[in-house]
Amino acid sequence: MTFGQSAPLSLGVEEELFLVDAESLETAPIGPSLVAGSGPRLKTELFACIAETTTPVCSDVEGVLEELTRLRHEVAERAAARGATILAAGTHPTARGEKEPLSPDPVYVEVAAQLGPAVSRQLVCGLHVHVGMPDEQTCLRALEGVLPWLPILLSLSANSPFVDGVDSGLRSARAGRLAELPSGGAPPVFRAWDDWAARTAGLDYRRLHWDIRPHPLYGTLEVRIPDQQTDVRRSAAFAALVQALVRVCTEEDPEPYDRELYAERRRLAAAEPPEAGELRAFVEPAARELGSWALVRELLEASAEAERQLEIGLPAVVEALASMSS
Secondary structure (H helix, E strand, C coil), X not given: CCCXXXXXXXEEEEEEEXXXXXXXXXXXXXXXXXXXXXXXXXXXXXXXXXXXXXXXXXXXXXXXXXXXXXXXXXXXXXXXXXXXXXXCCCCCCCCCHHHCCECCCHHHHHHHHHHHHXXXXXXXXXXXXXXXXXXXXXXHHHHHHXXXXXXXXXXXXXXXXXXXXXXXXXXXXXXXXXXXXXXXXXXXXXXXXXXXXXXXXXXXXXXXXXXXXXXXXXXXXXXXXXXXXXXXXXXXXXXXXXXXXXXXXXXXXXXXXXXXXXXXXXXHHCCCCCCCHHHHHHHHHHHHHHCCHHHHHHHHHCCCHHHHXXXXXXXXHHHHHHHHHC
16 A cells, blocks of 8 residues: 555554553563464564554544554453453553563564663653545645644643653653654655655664654554553544644645754653643644544543553552543
């Protein structure tokens, strides 16, 4: 599949889920055995205690919610057969990356070798939304239009206030850790597809961890900035929000957004509650057109899940997250 082979604005969503012991709720490195023989919808991740779910191509958000729910149930059932369950959040509040086994997949072995000891700081889970694009240039145009809105998406999605067993002082500790990667943060400016080809020549672009990127293999624009959500309905709502945002941005031809300004806004967004009024006005007409406004409005009017985590506090938040995830 490549650009134009799926319907424009079709959706695909990936969730990264922690696998935890059903009794202790400590991380359980069962990912490789859990996904073995499962087919293409379940995948391993960098750490053996994380499993990734991937929906098929969906035409609308109702299909996304149905598939995400089904896949969480499948992971939970497979985990239960191994004495485990799932925990959906941007971080496991008390787990420590330096103690976690890595996946034996050669791709992740290579990533770990490149990062060295810093790999331990990437024990985080994100929500990735793919939106079908008709062609390369439309994808690049949408990327540049969506980029300025990503800090607001980050603050809306914040769901990782606790990390390594302490309050990080942030609402999304995951965001800062992703920015530490060699390709973290905003992508460079791509004015034409030749710029993309030159930047990715000889590389596996799937190992470039920008907050947003083209995904030529799927023919999509991929938004990667949100923290993993605990409530599966919120995950579907982010897919709807991103779809509406992309819908508007494909009709514009913006100038490249200042990357330094983006980095500063991104840093602040990891710490501050969202202010989504401007985003609401920007996406509402498109979301209404797409039939997803009720779900998008629900998301925009609710607090980020980090607020609930902070209200519960350590250590009780671990049990609360596990109980609300499946």
